[in-house]
Structure formats: C-alpha cells, structure tokens
Amino acid sequence: MLTFIVKRLIQLPLVMLALTVLIVGLLQFLTPEERAAAYITSDAQARNIDKIIRDRGLDQPFPVQYGKWLGAAVKGDLGYSKASNEPVIDTIRERLPATAELAIVAAIPIILVGVWLGTLSALRKDRFVDQFLRVFSVISYSIPTFVMGIVLLVVFYGFLGWFPGNGNLSVINQFALTDPSFHRYTGMITVDALLNGKFDVALDALHHLVLPALTLIITSSALILKVMRGQMLEVLQSDYVRTARAKGLSERTVNLKHARRNALLPIVTFGGFVFISMLGGVLFTETIFGYPGIGEWGGTAALRFDVPGVIGFALLNAVIVVIVNTLTDILYGVVDPRVRFG
Amino acid sequence: MSAVNPNNAPTLTVKRRSLRERLRESRPLRKLLRNRLAVFGLFIIAVFVLMAAFAPLIATPKDNCLRDLGMTSSGQVYNPLQPYFWKAIFVPPDSCYTITRISFSPVPTPPSDQAWFGTSQGYDIFYGIVWGARTMLKMGLIIVAINLLIGIIVGVISGYYRGWVDNVIQRVIDIIFAFPGLILTVVLVAIFRPSPTTIILAFVATGWAGYARIIRGDVLRTREMEYVDAARSLGARDARLMFRHVVPNSMTALLTQVVLDLGTVPLGIAALSFLGLGFPVGYTDWGQLINFARAWIQGPSGQPLAYWYVTFFPAICIVLFSLGWNLVGDAARDAFDPRTR
Numbered sequence: 269m270l271t272f273i274v275k276r277l278i279q280l281p282l283v284m285l286a287l288t289v290l291i292v293g294l295l296q297f298l299t300p301e302e303r304a305a306a307y308i309t310s311d312a313q314a315r316n317i318d319k320i321i322r323d324r325g326l327d328q329p330f331p332v333q334y335g336k337w338l339g340a341a342v343k344g345d346l347g348y349s350k351a352s353n354e355p356v357i358d359t360i361r362e363r364l365p366a367t368a369e370l371a372i373v374a375a376i377p378i379i380l381v382g383v384w385l386g387t388l389s390a391l392r393k394d395r396f397v398d399q400f401l402r403v404f405s406v407i408s409y410s411i412p413t414f415v416m417g418i419v420l421l422v423v424f425y426g427f428l429g430w431f432p433g434n435g436n437l438s439v440i441n442q443f444a445l446t447d448p449s450f451h452r453y454t455g456m457i458t459v460d461a462l463l464n465g466k467f468d469v470a471l472d473a474l475h476h477l478v479l480p481a482l483t484l485i486i487t488s489s490a491l492i493l494k495v496m497r498g499q500m501l502e503v504l505q506s507d508y509v510r511t512a513r514a515k516g517l518s519e520r521t522v523n524l525k526h527a528r529r530n531a532l533l534p535i536v537t538f539g540g541f542v543f544i545s546m547l548g549g550v551l552f553t554e555t556i557f558g559y560p561g562i563g564e565w566g567g568t569a570a571l572r573f574d575v576p577g578v579i580g581f582a583l584l585n586a587v588i589v590v591i592v593n594t595l596t597d598i599l600y601g602v603v604d605p606r607v608r609f610g
Numbered sequence: 611m612s613a614v615n616p617n618n619a620p621t622l623t624v625k626r627r628s629l630r631e632r633l634r635e636s637r638p639l640r641k642l643l644r645n646r647l648a649v650f651g652l653f654i655i656a657v658f659v660l661m662a663a664f665a666p667l668i669a670t671p672k673d674n675c676l677r678d679l680g681m682t683s684s685g686q687v688y689n690p691l692q693p694y695f696w697k698a699i700f701v702p703p704d705s706c707y708t709i710t711r712i713s714f715s716p717v718p719t720p721p722s723d724q725a726w727f728g729t730s731q732g733y734d735i736f737y738g739i740v741w742g743a744r745t746m747l748k749m750g751l752i753i754v755a756i757n758l759l760i761g762i763i764v765g766v767i768s769g770y771y772r773g774w775v776d777n778v779i780q781r782v783i784d785i786i787f788a789f790p791g792l793i794l795t796v797v798l799v800a801i802f803r804p805s806p807t808t809i810i811l812a813f814v815a816t817g818w819a820g821y822a823r824i825i826r827g828d829v830l831r832t833r834e835m836e837y838v839d840a841a842r843s844l845g846a847r848d849a850r851l852m853f854r855h856v857v858p859n860s861m862t863a864l865l866t867q868v869v870l871d872l873g874t875v876p877l878g879i880a881a882l883s884f885l886g887l888g889f890p891v892g893y894t895d896w897g898q899l900i901n902f903a904r905a906w907i908q909g910p911s912g913q914p915l916a917y918w919y920v921t922f923f924p925a926i927c928i929v930l931f932s933l934g935w936n937l938v939g940d941a942a943r944d945a946f947d948p949r950t951r
Contacts, residue, residue, distance in 0.1 A: 287785055287788060294801060406936055407929075411929050414881050418921055426909070426915070548793055556904070567885055570800035573803065582797040586785075
C-alpha cells in the first residue's frame with residue numbers, strides 16, 4: 269500500500285513541472301515587452317521596461333527564461349495581475365478560500381443526491397421513477413453552466429426575490445469582517461463567522477451561497493446519477509447478489525449492503541472527474557453571481573487580457589486537478605484492494 | 611490468373627452490397643432508430659440544421675447584408691431565379707452575420723412584428739438566433755473535423771510506433787487533460803486575443819487529444835490482431851495497414867465522440883462569447899445573446915418578468931441544441947457498445 273502511495277506522489281511534482289514548461293512555452297509567442305508587462309506595477313517601472321527585460325532574462329533563450337521563471341515562481345512570484353491590482357499570489361491567497369467554500373457546499377449534495385437518485389433509478393429500472401430520472405438527468409447535463417446560472421438568477425432573484433444575486437455577503441455584514449475583533453481563521457466566511465459566534469453573518473453568507481451552489485449541483489449531480497445507475501444495474505446482475513438473495517437476506521440488505529457498496533467503487537474515480545468538471549463550471553458560476561472567488565478573477569483577467577492573471581489562474585486549476593487525480597487514485601487503491609495488488 | 615481459368619468454368623462473383631442495403635442491415639442503426647429519445651434528438655438536430663441552412667429565408671437579410679447581396683428589399687430573397695438567392699444561402703457576406711440592429715437604445719423591447727422574439731441591447735433576438743444556428747453548426751463542424759484529423763494521425767503514430775514517441779505524446783495529452791473544462795481554451799484565447807481564427811485554434815489545441823487517446827488505445831489492441839498480421843504478411847506497408855485495416859475498426863468509438871463534440875464544441879464557443887471572449891459584439895452567436903441578458907435579469911419595479919424574452923429564447927435554443935446532440939450521442943454509445951448487444 270505504502271509503495272503504491274509513494275509511487276503516485278512521486279509523479280505529482282513531475283507532472284506539475286511539465287505543466288509549467290507548457291505555460292512558459294506559451295509565453296514565447298509574446299514579445300519580450302509583452303512578457304515584461306507581467307511584472308510592471310507602477311508608471312516608473314513602465315518607463316524602465318528594458319531593465320525588467322534584462323533582470324528577468326526575458327530576451328534570453330527559452331531554457332534560461334524557464335529557469336528564471338521557475339526560480340521566481342518557487343518564491344511565490346507569479347507576476348502582477350492587472351485584473352485584481354495586486355500580485356497573482358496574493359489574489360490566489362485571498363480568493364481561494366471563497367472558492368473552496370463554494371466547492372465544498374456544492375460537492376456534498378452533488379455526491380449524495382447523485383448516489384441516492386442513481387440507486388433509486390436502478391432499483392426501479394424501466395418504471396416511471398427511472399424513466400423520469402433518466403430524462404431529468406439528460407436534460408440537466410445538457411444545460412451549460414452559464415445558461416443554468418442565468419436561468420436560476422432570473423427565477424430566484426429577479427422574479428421570486430428569494431436569494432441575493434450578487435457577491436458573497438450583504439454590504440451590512442461586510443463591515444463585520446473588517447472589525448478587528450473578527451478573526452479570519454480559514455478565510456471561508458461561513459466557517460469564520462461561526463467560529464467568531466456571529467451566526468447572522470454565517471447565515472447571510474450561506475444565503476449568498478445557495479444559488480451558485482445550486483447551479484453547480486443541478487449540472488453536476490446528473491453525471492453521478494447516470495454513472496451510479498449504470499454501475500448499480502451491472503452489480504445487481506452479478507452472482508454474489510443472487511447468492512445473497514438466495515441466502516434469504518432482506519431486499520434492503522441485498523440492495524444497500526451488497527449491491528450499492530460495490531457499485532460505489534467506481535464513483536470514487538468518477539467523483540474526481542466530476543469535481544474537475546465542476547472547477548470548469550466555477551469560472552462561469554462565479555462570474556454570473558459576482559462571487560469573489562478564483563473563477564470570477566480568472567474570468568475578469570481573461571476579459572482584460574491580463575496575461576499573468578490568466579496564467580496564474582490556469583496554473584492553479586491544473587495543480588488542483590493533478591492533486592485531485594492523485595488523491596482519487598490513492599483513494600481507489602484504499603477502497604479496492606484489487607488495484608493495490610493487481 | 612485469367613489464363614488458368616477455363617472458359618466454361620463458372621466465375622465467382624462477389625456481389626457488393628449497396629450502401630442503402632448495408633445501412634438497412636446495420637444493427638446499431640436499427641437500434642438507434644428504435645430508441646425514441648434518440649429519434650427525438652435527431653429531430654431537434656434536423657430542425658437546427660434546417661434553420662441554419664435556410665437562415666436567409668427565415669430571418670431575411672436587412673441593412674448592410676441586403677446591400678452586400680445586391681438586393682433592394684428583404685422580400686427579394688425568396689426568388690430562386692436570382693443569383694442573390696443562392697449567394698445568401700451558400701456564401702453570405704460577413705455583414706449577414708451581424709445581428710440586425712433595430713434601435714440604439716439598450717432597453718429590451720418585447721416581441722413585435724418587427725422583431726418576433728423582441729430586442730436585446732437594440733439587437734433583433736430572432737435574427738441572432740436563426741443566423742446563430744449557422745455560426746454554431748459551422749464552427750462545430752470546422753473544429754471537430756480538424757480535431758478528428760489531427761487526433762487520428764497523432765493517435766495512430768502514438769499507438770503504432772509506441773516507445774518514446776508514444777510516451778512523449780501521452781505526456782502532452784496528460785497535460786492538456788490537466789486543465790478542467792474550458793479553462794485552457796479561455797487562457798489561449800485571452801493570451802492571443804479573440805478572433806475567429808484564435809477561437810478555432812484554441813479549440814483545436816485542446817480538442818485533438820481526446821481523439822488521439824481513443825485511436826491510440828484501439829491501435830494498440832488491433833495491431834496485434836490476426837487480420838492485421840495477415841495484411842502485413844501480404845506485404846502491406848505501415849500507412850496502408852493503419853488507415854485501411856486498423857483505423858476503420860475504431861470508427862464507431864470515434865463516431866460517438868464526434869456526435870458528442872458537435873454538441874459541446876459550439877456550446878464552448880457560446881460560453882466563451884458569454885464571457886466576452888468570443889466574436890465581436892453584434893455577431894450572430896447565442897452566447898452573446900445570453901451575455902446581453904445579464905443586464906436585464908430584473909424587470910422594472912412591479913413587473914419582475916418584464917424582460918423574460920431576453921433570456922428565454924437564447925436559453926431555450928442553447929439547451930435544446932445541447933440536448934439534441936446529447937440524446938443522439940448517448941444512444942450512439944449504447945448502440946455501438948458491444949456489451950449491450
């Protein structure tokens with residue numbers, strides 16, 4: 269088991285290194301001046317662009333440039349983002365907790381709802397519930413995130429007025445965050461507010477999370493539903509399920525203990541895939557709801573042609589994906605001994 | 611051989627079955643057509659294809675498009691005896707891909723005789739949707755065709771030669787797959803600035819990898835098969851072996867992917883336009899219409915749904931388009947999947 273994990277972990281930095289080669293390689297299509305713009309923070313520096321090019325070796329051959337870029341990146345210097353008006357690394361540090369909060373709030377229902385409905389659909393194969401859920405799932409994964417977000421916004425904010433349509437906190441509660449007695453433990457507003465005992469702030473933050481999370485939940489849980497249904501149907505056909513039935517176990521025990529447990533195995537890997545596709549959706553969800561996370565920053569950076577911004581954004585996403593993939597591989601090895609020893 | 615054949619001996623004739631016969635006997639096709647959802651999907655796609663093909667007749671040319679076609683009034687387009695009828699359908703000038711502007715006031719106006727689906731930012735939503743179907747299908751076909759071509763070539767090279775070539779190609783694909791969803795595409799377009807060419811290039815740069823993976827897997831499997839050995843022993847060269855014997859075997863897996871991509875690629879472009887990274891403002895594409903709608907989520911006080919048409923029409927078209935391709939794609943996957951036979 270340990271060697272399996274270690275093997276997986278050794279690959280991690282190698283893939284990340286390859287990623288940075290691609291990213292820096294992309295920058296070679298720009299002129300040295302355009303590359304230097306990534307590090308300009310003031311007018312004085314703009315007038316001194318030649319110095320930046322010389323210091324950073326931006327007119328040097330690719331291996332030299334890559335070495336210098338990597339050296340700076342390791343120290344946390346990823347350039348300056350015009351879109352957020354601060355260094356890329358600071359933006360990531362400030363905005364990542366908000367995105368993590370959204371992702372967590374969305375991911376839990378995605379998995380639970382997907383697994384529950386998928387099981388239900390399989391157990392009632394070809395009956396009304398199954399037909400309905402199959403149509404529902406193909407419709408919901410056919411709706412692109414950006415359309416889903418806008419539709420939810422029109423209905424629940426524009427028409428019904430149940431939920432706020434912008435940001436992650438009401439203006440009134442934003443003052444609570446800047447209060448010196450308010451400790452930012454995690455950067456996630458809901459968690460921090462609870463830890464500080466400010467329940468009204470936590471509730472307000474949750475209220476703001478509902479629509480963006482719902483957008484992700486509707487578009488992503490359908491995928492889990494579909495795979496779960498397929499797995500469950502396959503497992504229900506297997507010999508050991510028949511044996512369990514023959515032993516006289518109750519239908520419930522057979523379905524939930526024998527069949528579902530095994531049907532869940534591939535969901536571990538697929539869950540990683542859904543998480544990754546959700547990250548892509550975060551870009552649009554956050555943009556639509558003005559939610560101040562990584563995705564909204566990435567969208568703004570792209571729109572303003574803020575090259576260090578979009579590169580920082582892409583790199584961060586890729587790093588998360590590589591880590592998630594490694595984790596799901598390891599997790600799969602943990603839950604399924606055949607992978608470890610096979 | 612003919613010298614050996616005695617004149618009176620019966621000659622063996624192999625009857626080649628016509629395409630129609632082969633289609634009628636195709637088991638996956640019959641299975642596909644028995645699936646009601648798939649037929650519904652095909653119907654949706656057919657409607658959009660017709661809408662795109664006859665766009666000039668449904669949303670007639672106006673303004674600059676009218677002038678560039680050499681016409682004086684919109685109604686003239688219905689006359690197939692005139693050259694501009696054919697020009698409008700087959701090679702419309704760029705100005706026809708600009709949404710007709712009814713007014714310069716951004717405030718939406720409700721559906722009327724002049725603009726059947728209303729206006730958004732002064733643009734005629736109906737015109738944008740009808741010609742937008744053309745943009746969606748055209749871009750989808752171009753990008754998927756290039757991806758397929760590159761994917762097949764790279765996948766074949768990777769699977770056939772194996773060794774370090776394969777290793778390098780696979781690691782490049784790993785890196786492309788490390789970016790979720792449209793993120794790499796967005797980054798490429800942002801770095802190289804939006805234009806139709808960069809959009810196509812960005813989708814090609816990220817899209818070929820999926821096809822290459824499928825082909826490589828199949829090549830690795832089929833290259834060991836006996837019929838390939840047989841062809842090799844008859845002296846077939848590498849290229850012939852690959853493209854006559856190995857690639858055709860992977861076609862069904864590729865076909866499913868092509869159908870699904872014909873749906874997702876145009877949606878990706880719409881998503882890009884939605885972010886403001888797609889075509890220039892006023893170009894006929896659906897993502898842009900949704901982007902316009904963002905400013906009119908809430909109606910004036912007292913009439914919360916006053917601007918429903920601004921969101922409704924583009925949204926329903928995008929969802930139906932995507933649904934159509936997904937229904938057919940899913941059914942194709944089931945039909946071609948040997949396990950479900």
